[in-house]
Amino acid sequence: EADIYQTPRYLVIGTGKKITLECSQTMGHDKMYWYQQDPGMELHLIHYSYGVNSTEKGDLSSESTVSRIRTEHFPLTLESARPSHTSQYLCASSRQATEAFFGQGTRLTVV
Amino acid sequence: KNQVEQSPQSLIILEGKNCTLQCNYTVSPFSNLRWYKQDTGRGPVSLTIMTFSENTKSNGRYTATLDADTKQSSLHITASQLSDSASYICVVSDRGSTLGRLYFGRGTQLTVWP
Numbered sequence: 001e002a003d004i005y006q007t008p009r010y011l012v013i014g015t016g017k018k019i020t021l022e023c024s025q026t027m028g029h030d031k032m033y034w035y036q037q038d039p040g041m042e043l044h045l046i047h048y049s050y051g052v053n054s055t056e057k058g059d060l061s062s063e064s065t066v067s068r069i070r071t072e073h074f075p076l077t078l079e080s081a082r083p084s085h086t087s088q089y090l091c092a093s094s095r096q097a098t099e100a101f102f103g104q105g106t107r108l109t110v111v
Numbered sequence: 112k113n114q115v116e117q118s119p120q121s122l123i124i125l126e127g128k129n130c131t132l133q134c135n136y137t138v139s140p141f142s143n144l145r146w147y148k149q150d151t152g153r154g155p156v157s158l159t160i161m162t163f164s165e166n167t168k169s170n171g172r173y174t175a176t177l178d179a180d181t182k183q184s185s186l187h188i189t190a191s192q193l194s195d196s197a198s199y200i201c202v203v204s205d206r207g208s209t210l211g212r213l214y215f216g217r218g219t220q221l222t223v224w225p
Contacts, residue, residue, distance in 0.1 A: 006154075033213075042200075042215040043155075090154050099145055100202075100213060102154030 003027050006091050006103035013081055013110055021076045021106045023091030032074040033100070035090040036060060043090060049074055081110040113138040115203050117216035125224050128191055132219045134184040134201030142206035146175050146186045149198045149218065158186070158199075191223045 004025040013019055025032065030051040035043040035058075045058030049068040063085070064078050074093075078085055088107050094100040115136045124130050136144070143162045147155035159168045159175040161184070167176045172189045188195055198218040205212050 040217075040220070042217040045213070088152075092154075099157045099160050102147075102156070105152065105154045107152060 004091065004093055004101050004103045006089075006106050008106060009104060010107050011109070013108070015080075015082055015110055017081050019078050019081055019108070021089055021091075021108070023074045023076070023103055024072050025074075025093040025101070026072060027093060027101065028071065029093035029095055029101075030071065031094045032068065033092045033094075034058070034064075034066060034074070034076050035092065036062065037088045037090060037105075039088075047076065081108075083110045086110050113203075113205065113212075113214050115201055115214045115216040117199075117201050117219050119219060120217070121220040121222070123222045123224060124191055126191060126193055129187065129189050130191060130221065132186045132188075132199050132201075132221070134186070134216055136182050136184070136201070136203045136214070136216075138182075138203040138205050138214050140206050141179060141182075142204040144175075144177055144184050145202045145204070146173070146184075147200040147202060149200055151197070155200055155202075188221075191221075193223050193225060196221060196223045 007022045032049045034047040037043045044060035046060050046062040047066040049055050055066050086109050088105050090105045091103040092100045118133045145160045146158045149155040158173050161177045174187045177184045200218040201216040203214045
């Protein structure tokens with residue numbers, strides 16, 4: 001069973017609020033990813049990291065930011081949430097050329 | 112352009128029946144292909160992973176095949192159960208970068224009826 005955890009699982013928040021989605025893994029993986037997934041649609045990569053102090057933008061433009069201060073922790077922050085940010089956010093980690101392990105996801109609703 | 116196409120988009124079958132899901136890809140250079148199962152509101156869980164040299168791989172009632180020449184893969188589910196109801200996602204990884212980029216299909220939404 002994969003040891004990657006996301007919190008919160010569900011979040012309903014008002015427009016303009018700052019939010020941080022947490023992601024932690026205990027497998028010692030260097031690579032970590034954030035994906036955004038709308039209902040019935042494919043996953044889109046929004047951020048990734050090769051390791052500590054490494055962060056890169058993904059394919060899908062996102063107003064969110066990430067940080068990687070520790071290997072096991074890869075939080076995603078939205079400074080000012082908007083309804084267009086409503087989506088499911090999935091965190092994943094992997095070792096090179098092996099399968100990616102996903103967290104349970106955070107379903108974000110901005111009202 | 113690297114793409115992953117899955118068919119059908121959705122499928123309904125009766126409990127106990129078999130089904131086959133399809134995945135076509137154009138990702139190059141190819142590294143590996145994975146099938147994931149994603150229950151509603153949860154993260155994807157890996158079912159199988161195949162490299163270029165592997166033609167078939169099984170995981171219980173799930174059997175995946177890969178034809179690297181035609182760039183096609185299938186996932187066969189035998190004796191379906193109600194718990195098989197989920198989205199099945201085909202994911203192809205390239206080896207053109209250190210990251211090993213993942214390209215996701217949109218998934219096939221499978222519903223198993225009693």
